[in-house]
Amino acid sequence: xxxxxxxxxxxxxxxxxxxxxxxxxxxxxxxxxxxxxxxxxxxxxxxxxxxxxxxxxxxxxxxxxxxxxxxxxxxxxxxxxxxxxxxxxxxxxxxxxxxxxxxxxxxxxxxxxxxx
Amino acid sequence: xxxxxxxxxxxxxxxxxxxxxxxxxxxxxxxxxxxxxxxxxxxxxxxxxxxxxxxxxxxxxxxxxxxxxxxxxxxxxxxxxxxxxxxxxxxxxxxxxxxxxxxxxxxxxxxxxxx
Numbered sequence: 001x002x003x004x005x006x007x008x009x010x011x012x013x014x015x016x017x018x019x020x021x022x023x024x025x026x027x028x029x030x031x032x033x034x035x036x037x038x039x040x041x042x043x044x045x046x047x048x049x050x051x052x053x054x055x056x057x058x059x060x061x062x063x064x065x066x067x068x069x070x071x072x073x074x075x076x077x078x079x080x081x082x083x084x085x086x087x088x089x090x091x092x093x094x095x096x097x098x099x100x101x102x103x104x105x106x107x108x109x110x111x112x113x114x115x116x
Numbered sequence: 117x118x119x120x121x122x123x124x125x126x127x128x129x130x131x132x133x134x135x136x137x138x139x140x141x142x143x144x145x146x147x148x149x150x151x152x153x154x155x156x157x158x159x160x161x162x163x164x165x166x167x168x169x170x171x172x173x174x175x176x177x178x179x180x181x182x183x184x185x186x187x188x189x190x191x192x193x194x195x196x197x198x199x200x201x202x203x204x205x206x207x208x209x210x211x212x213x214x215x216x217x218x219x220x221x222x223x224x225x226x227x228x229x230x231x
Binding site: 031032033035041042043044045046047048049050055056058091095103104105106107108109110 | 148150152158159160161162165167206208210216217218219220221222223224
């Protein structure tokens with residue numbers, strides 16, 4: 001069964017450093033998403049992406065964050081200058097469509113980001 | 117903006133007991149509703165979803181949920197739980213219609229099934 005994959009599984013970085021989290025969505029999916037889950041808190045939506053541009057973003061997704069689909073398979077989340085409070089599990093998801101029966105979002109296993 | 121409320125944060129049941137996990141949402145428009153499960157050490161997986169039609173939806177592993185529009189609820193049920201159902205359960209909602217609308221999740225319910 002096709003899966004969303006994410007790399008790395010765990011990333012440790014120093015405060016102020018840039019990190020890039022990578023995702024490979026399911027191949028025939030058109031909609032891509034990033035979420036985060038701070039330890040002990042709920043999963044929060046960050047951004048959605050369709051047709052090579054941001055479709056929607058939450059108030060968490062400020063200027064420190066950016067997303068890109070650099071080629072036909074990868075979908076990346078960049079945090080320009082990490083802060084301690086960016087420590088969280090980051091999940092990538094993809095869906096075939098945005099509405100109707102095929103709007104199910106398939107989630108990757110997550111990248112645990114630790115900012116020291 | 118949507119919000120989702122899950123009433124039970126921790127639930128402990130014995131095997132073969134019946135399960136009902138509560139979920140209420142707040143949103144003024146038409147919604148899609150989901151229950152996701154996260155087994156220990158694994159990623160989020162979809163249990164079931166409602167987008168239109170029959171408000172009683174059946175999912176994988178014997179789970180079902182009923183959408184009651186008048187109560188803004190989408191409670192998850194299973195008549196007889198197994199030890200392997202131990203997991204974190206998340207209710208989620210997004211706006212129906214076009215656009216890549218992100219999911220709004222509840223805080224989750226940690227379910228422990230005792231043998």
